[in-house]
Amino acid sequence: MSKLEIKDLKVTVETEDGPKDILKGVTLTINSNETHAIMGPNGSGKSTLAYSIAGHPKYTITGGEVLLDGENLLDMSVDERAKAGLFLAMQYPVEVPGVSVANFLRTAKTAIDGEAPKLRTWIKDVNGALEKMNLDPAFSQRSVNEGFSGGEKKRSEIAQLDLLDPKVAVLDEIDSGLDIDALKVVSDGINRFAERDDKGVLLITHYTRILRYVKPDYIHVFVNGRVAETGGSELGEELEANGYDRFLKASV
Template sequence: MSTLQIIDLRASVETKEGRKQILNGVNLTIESGQTHAIMGPNGSGKSTLAYTLAGHPKYQVDGGQVLIDGENLLEMTADERAKAGLFLAMQYPVEVPGVSMTNFLRTAVTAVQGEAPSIRTWTKELSEAMKRLRMDPKFAQRSVNDGFSGGEKKRAEVLQLELLKPKFAILDETDSGLDVDALRIVSEGVNRAKENTGLGIMMVTHYTRILKYIKPDVVHVFAHGQVVETGGPDLADRLEEEGYDKYLPEGASESALA
């Protein structure tokens, strides 16, 4: 059993107008095997939370703690956070021309696990994982995400998740840009990782459609850079019906914050 604790986390980012506070005291605890959905209006800081946890240098931590099993994540570099068991599936996965998927994935697994898997074992594991995600075997020799469609990039993210076997996964709007079939396949991969390893999940999403496939245990409403309401799956249903207007500043519209 592992625990991810976010305690009074505050973070800011440099803008043209100067440094702007985005996270205003986030408190959240996720246990192994739990799925927490983070929902909220555009501009509320959901993606900032994801990238701050992963160690993106753009975001400056101004206070608070983030602990994995008591270890302070904020004192670690991004690669050390991955070794500690944290994984980020990006909303917009980057392309890495010249680096094949198979070399990238084997190097990542070696770095996280501390030793290289045998070629024979690795080839079989990669092939089986790609088959489960309905990925063409030829993609293993293609450059990372280079020329991939949006759905193919998201499947490649879940492929990493299945092979790296982290303790906690942050899914930053994994549902964006996916058609119904791709959403189902990607969701099956996430659910499989959770079932096989006891993965804890923090799922950042704007809409409820992915929650029909990846069932949340807890739903948090995120607004003004912090969690403002927490409930069960029924909270997501209410948000679908009512929207986020009640959480916006008076006189603001969600489209204006996009």
């Protein structure tokens, strides 16, 4: 059973005026077979949470712990966190010119598992993962994210999730920039992953529309660097109807 525990996490970022507090004590637990959605307005710290968990050097941890199966991720390098079972799908996936999707995926899988996948079965696995995301097998020969549409980038991220098979997936605004067809394909991929044994999903989003297809067990409203409220589907319905006004007023 996998468990991601975020305990009183505090994070700052350097600005022209000095360090600025972004996360102000975030506590959250994602157990196996749970999907959690974090929703909040722009600037509330949602993406900071994702990148801090993953180990982005821009962010300075000033307090708290992030435990994956009892091991403190904050003591690990970025690659060690991935090997421990953490996956981050980025809001803005970066381009890697000259590195094919196929080579990137095989290198990543080798690094995480400690041994290279068998080539014959790996090609079949890659093509299958791409097909499930409505991507042609020839897609694997393109450079990572170079010239990809927004939908191709996000579908490629979910194909990576499928193949790398982490314990916990942190998906940072995976729905941004998607049309309705691509949103359904991406949502199906998330649901397939979440249905595997002992997997956890932390889904970060601005909008409730993805929650029509990915049904979270818990919804957390994130405001001013903190979890302001936690609930179920009824909380998503309130946000759809009324937005974040109630939570923003309470945080002042």
